[in-house]
Amino acid sequence: GRSDKVAPPGKDSLMVLVPVGHLRQGEEEDWEALRAKARKFVLARMSKLIGTDLAPHILREKSYTPLDWLHSYNLDKGATFGLSHSFTQVGYMRPRNKHARHDNLYFVGASTHPGSGVPLVLLSAKLTAERVLKDVLARS
Numbered sequence: 001g002r003s004d005k006v007a008p009p010g011k012d013s014l015m016v017l018v019p020v021g022h023l024r025q026g027e028e029e030d031w032e033a034l035r036a037k038a039r040k041f042v043l044a045r046m047s048k049l050i051g052t053d054l055a056p057h058i059l060r061e062k063s064y065t066p067l068d069w070l071h072s073y074n075l076d077k078g079a080t081f082g083l084s085h086s087f088t089q090v091g092y093m094r095p096r097n098k099h100a101r102h103d104n105l106y107f108v109g110a111s112t113h114p115g116s117g118v119p120l121v122l123l124s125a126k127l128t129a130e131r132v133l134k135d136v137l138a139r140s
Contacts (some may be wrong), residue, residue, distance in 0.1 A: 016042050022079035023066045031065035082110030097128040106132055
């Protein structure tokens with residue numbers, strides 16, 4: 001069903017994702033300027049696609065930068081999708097969902113096996129839950 005918490009009655013909500021890099025030590029970014037530039041680009045592109053200026057119709061707006069993700073959710077380097085997809089951080093080489101030394105410590109999410117993105121994070125949760133159940137039953 002529709003939620004009036006997201007948009008007022010008779011109105012709609014819209015979420016736009018603009019991928020950006022993560023925070024890098026020793027490299028300062030002007031996130032406010034980048035946010036303004038991305039907003040301008042997105043509104044121009046969407047307005048062109050639908051044939052009407054969207055800006056006057058925006059009632060509320062919220063945007064996040066890597067600094068927001070770092071400070072609000074303690075995400076390493078403000079990276080919402082976890083580890084990067086470099087050769088040494090994909091597939092089998094991604095961190096396992098069970099700690100190698102601590103028997104009762106499990107991990108789930110974008111930075112663990114199998115990877116980032118909603119489908120893979122859900123699969124990570126499923127695999128970790130199955131492993132926890134298997135381990136608990138084996139101890140019984």
